[in-house]
Amino acid sequence: MISVVYFAWVRERIGLPREDVATGAETVADLVAELVAREERYAAAFADLTALRVAVDQTLTGFDAPLAGVREVAFFPPMTGG
């Protein structure tokens, strides 16, 4: 079970801030493919991966990152701090 969290317009498009996902996905990209296959709102949120960033256990990484032992994956648009 992995906690999947969403922020900003990704959260709005999917319609919830966090969910627990039972998955055997080996990488972030595999997890995205599983989510996209579920429902249209996920397909809409993940339509353009270049518009998204991902953090695995609170560390920024890429979509090819492995998920073995991971507890939390976060998806969000490019950050706008400062």
Next chain:
Amino acid sequence: MGVRVQAETFDPGAELTAFTSAQSNAGAVVSFTGIVRNTPEGDLRAMEIEHYPAMTAAAISAMVDTARARWVLADALVIHRHGTLPPGDVIMMVATASRHRADAFAAAEFLMDYLKSRAPFWKKEITATGAAWVKARDEDEQALSRW
């Protein structure tokens, strides 16, 4: 070294005074304060700032550690707010202290560039005509390449 992520407002002048007077081994203090910018039309009602509570402070602390490894810093302070802020409100500040000003300036700019594009905050502008997420600017991403 201090990193604070908070909803409450703060007094940047008081923070800078306290930061400056705490330095015993520095010759220079540089600070930057960011405030909520109104739209060109002047119709901004509020800026909503969302963040990733489990990640934000640790990500900023890692940036401060990188800055300390790169420049000779006596001290550094980052304060960043989240929540719903009116136009003109203070959003964030960075202060750096060093023996000489070059390191203090460079570290402050480095921290600002990284806070813009690598700290997990997302801004949404609420105006008279609706709400829109602020888009990340290519210039902000490109600014990282100079470091």
